[in-house]
Amino acid sequence: MPTSARPRLDRPRILDAAQAIAETEGVAAVTMRRIGTALGSDPTAVYRHFASKDELLRELADRLFGTLPDADPALGWRETMKAELRHALNRYRHHPDLALLLATQPDDTPSLQAIADRMLGLLRERGLSDADAARFTQVLENHVVGTGLYYAANGNELRDATAMRRVYALLDETTHPHAAAVAPHLFPDLDATFDLATDALLDAIEAHADPTKKDR
Incomplete structure (x- = not known):
């Protein structure tokens, strides 16, 4: 039986993975390698969507701080x-x-x-x-x-x-x-x-x- 195709890697999926890591293990655990592992992808693939870890963290911060009551x-x-x-x-x-x-x-x-x-x-x-x-x-x-x-x-x-x-x-x-x-x-x-x-x-x-x- 053929395996289902892996979901396409994109910025929202990467941010979802980064947020899950940050909330369970802390921001220090958020690395490109850790995100790649969580998504079953090579860490270099993450860099195609975010030029650096700092860029990713800035967008993650904006997402987490953007909640409204x-x-x-x-x-x-x-x-x-x-x-x-x-x-x-x-x-x-x-x-x-x-x-x-x-x-x-x-x-x-x-x-x-x-x-x-x-x-x-x-x-x-x-x-x-x-x-x-x-x-x-x-x-x-x-x-x-x-x-x-x-x-x-x-x-x-x-x-x-x-x-x-x-x-x-x-x-x-x-x-x-x-x-x-x-x-x-x-x-x-x-x-x-x-x-x-x-x-x-x-x-x-x-x-x-x-x-x-x-x-x-």
Whole structure:
């Protein structure tokens, strides 16, 4: 009985294999040889579709970071924005090995363009001018990317916050009066801090919105 023909090798199949390896074994295990083995192909065949491993990883990062949250029509604008930003942050938490790679590439990949268009649409819908929508999209991106990279670099948690508070509490009050006094409250929970910053940014957006389109 003749064997069935092997599926044709193409970029989506290669990315599927790379994603499966990354999610089960980590990004470090993603190599052209490993992908070739997973697909039953010679590793050189992978190079016909991706010039280098870096190119493949950049496209994989764009794919993994390009997920969008399911829209819930029951949510108001503000809660929708919070859900969008939390989902965006979780991209970095779920794929920390790819976080820096995505953060340093141009913002003109298909997934990043779709994310930008979605955010711009939400801001314009709220009543922001085109210029303000563009500015706040950048501000919100900085908020998410900065926090996301911090998460990625620190294993999704703050390193021994209790110990750091003790260090600050022991500072000389004559040279560091404010840091010593506030020491018990320093290094708060990262998620709570992200939510606090999100609320502050949404308040600023509300202040710039067309008052006829405001709804909480």
